[in-house]
Amino acid sequence: MPPKIDKAILSALALDAATTTIASHGGSGFASTLKLTSHKDDIEKLYFVKTGRGKEAGVMFEGEHTSLNAIHNTIPSLCPKSHAFGTLEDADGAFLVTDFLDLKGKGDGLALARKLAVLHTTPAPTPEGCETPVFGFRVPTCCGDTLQDNTFRSSWADFYGENRLQAVLKAGEKKHGIDTDLRNLVERMVEEVVPRLLGDGHLKDAQTGRDVRPVVVHGDLWSGNWGRTREGEEVVFDAAGSYAHGEFEWGIMRMFGGFGGEFEGEYWKERERRGWGRDEPVGEGRDREGLYELYHHLNHWAIFGGSYKGGAVGIMRGLLRKYGEGGE
Numbered sequence: 001m002p003p004k005i006d007k008a009i010l011s012a013l014a015l016d017a018a019t020t021t022i023a024s025h026g027g028s029g030f031a032s033t034l035k036l037t038s039h040k041d042d043i044e045k046l047y048f049v050k051t052g053r054g055k056e057a058g059v060m061f062e063g064e065h066t067s068l069n070a071i072h073n074t075i076p077s078l079c080p081k082s083h084a085f086g087t088l089e090d091a092d093g094a095f096l097v098t099d100f101l102d103l104k105g106k107g108d109g110l111a112l113a114r115k116l117a118v119l120h121t122t123p124a125p126t127p128e129g130c131e132t133p134v135f136g137f138r139v140p141t142c143c144g145d146t147l148q149d150n151t152f153r154s155s156w157a158d159f160y161g162e163n164r165l166q167a168v169l170k171a172g173e174k175k176h177g178i179d180t181d182l183r184n185l186v187e188r189m190v191e192e193v194v195p196r197l198l199g200d201g202h203l204k205d206a207q208t209g210r211d212v213r214p215v216v217v218h219g220d221l222w223s224g225n226w227g228r229t230r231e232g233e234e235v236v237f238d239a240a241g242s243y244a245h246g247e248f249e250w251g252i253m254r255m256f257g258g259f260g261g262e263f264e265g266e267y268w269k270e271r272e273r274r275g276w277g278r279d280e281p282v283g284e285g286r287d288r289e290g291l292y293e294l295y296h297h298l299n300h301w302a303i304f305g306g307s308y309k310g311g312a313v314g315i316m317r318g319l320l321r322k323y324g325e326g327g328e
Contacts, residue, residue, distance in 0.1 A: 003034065009049065009095050012084035016040070022049065030145050031057065035100060046100035048080065051093055056145070058094035061085040063141030063148075065096055067241030070137075070216045074122050078115045079218075079236050101235055103227040109263045112226060112234035117270035120246030121207075124214040127152065127243075135159040135214045135243055143220050143240040143296075144303045146171050156212055156245050157198040161190040164295050172302035182309065185316040188324060189294070196323045197288050198245070204280035206271075212279060214243035221249055223258025247279065251292030287322065290315050 005022045009015075015038045025035035025048070036047040050061060065082040072081045080099035087094055126133050130152060136159060137150035149167050153159040169186045173179070197203065205212045218225070219240035226236050253259050271277055278285055297312035 004090065005036070006051070006088045006090045006095065008086055008089040009036070009084075009097060011089075012086055012095075013038075013047065013097060030060065030142075031096075036097070046102075047083065048098045048100045050096040051088065051091075052095075053091075053093040055094075056147075058085075058087060059140055059147065060142040060145070061094050061096035063137075063139050063241075064239060065098075066137070066139050067141055067219065067239035068098060068237070070241050071119065071218065071236070071239060074119055074216055075115050077233055077235070078119065079239065098237075101227065101237065102230045103235075104230045105228060106223075106226065107228040107232070107234055109226075109234065109259065110266045112236070113259075113263045113266040114270040115234065116221075116249070117267045117274065120215050120217070120249065121271055121274045121276040122215060124216050124243035133214050133243065135245075136163065137242040141219065141240045141242065143299055146299050146302055148219075148240065148242070150242050155200055156203065156214070157194050157200065159244075160198055160248075160292075160295075161194040165190055165194070165298070168295060168298045168302055172298060175302060176305055179309075182313065185313060185320070186298070188320060189291075189316055192325050193291065193319050193323045197284055197291055197319075202281075203245070203288075206279045207276040209280075212245050215246045216241060217244045217246065217249045219244075219249075220252060222252050222256040224256075226258075245279075247285070247288055248292045250289045251294070252296045254289055255293050255296050287319060291319060294319075 003022050005017060005020060010017055019040060020036065020038040022034050022036045026033045031050040031052040034049040036049050038045045052060065062085050065085040068079050068082040071079045080101055082098045085096045124133055127138055134152040134154055135156050136152035140150055141148045146168060149163050151163060165186055169183060200211050203212050218236055219242055220238060221236060225238045228234055294312055294315045297308050297315060300308035301312060
């Protein structure tokens with residue numbers, strides 16, 4: 001027997017239950033995933049649906065909805081448009097509805113590299129109520145099932161240190177208990193290394209020479225969140241977006257690989273074609289990416305525990321040796 005379509009989903013999309021069907025499609029570690037098919041006036045319309053239980057799913061789906069549309073509004077061909085999210089009517093939980101992507105493996109990635117370069121060189125909008133662009137996002141988002149506090153901050157160093165590193169440490173401690181050595185390392189990173197590499201007046205925008213500007217980032221762009229449609233379009237999905245420093249994207253991209261040297265070369269060529277090369281100091285770029293990768297090691301430790309803690313500790317010790325006030 002096919003799954004029942006929740007009345008809240010039909011209402012949100014203004015669809016007729018008599019001409020709409022739904023079936024399981026794909027898989028996710030944090031949600032049920034489905035393909036919804038609707039017919040009207042001999043026109044077939046396909047949607048991708050996620051459902052999840054509890055209030056946490058509602059927060060997750062609002063964050064993903066807002067993230068996808070922030071990307072889609074900048075580059076429509078880069079990700080699916082999100083149509084609706086909300087509370088289920090027939091069950092305890094929430095839903096998200098986006099365009100359906102008919103994926104067929106991956107391409108060479110060069111088109112994706114160019115799109116990503118455009119995304120990372122398009123200044124983020126100024127949020128309502130703010131006088132200038134800021135770092136953060138108007139709603140919380142989830143990276144995996146970790147809730148990300150996106151409270152706006154004018155300083156990228158403050159946002160990354162407090163809203164990402166300190167926050168994910170607390171999330172991990174809530175699950176696994178306090179690890180004094182790990183906490184001391186993270187606190188030293190926030191106090192010593194983050195201001196040194198990301199501080200206002202030090203990290204410079206390549207185009208303007210001023211402090212870096214926020215751009216929209218996907219936030220969880222490992223190779224599993226990238227695909228190619230049957231029409232040949234390179235796309236991304238499962239976003240955990242924010243207004244951030246564009247190089248932050250490379251933290252997760254480097255952690256799991258899947259984006260080779262040719263991809264990276266095309267990315268930087270496209271940035272240069274747009275008059276926006278590598279941010280200054282250029283020589284610290286790899287260390288900044290290591291600092292951004294640290295967040296994802298800590299987040300995977302928070303979610304899964306185990307060996308990810310060792311990866312985080314290795315990154316912190318290496319950066320503290322180079323940039324810490326008293327060495328490692």
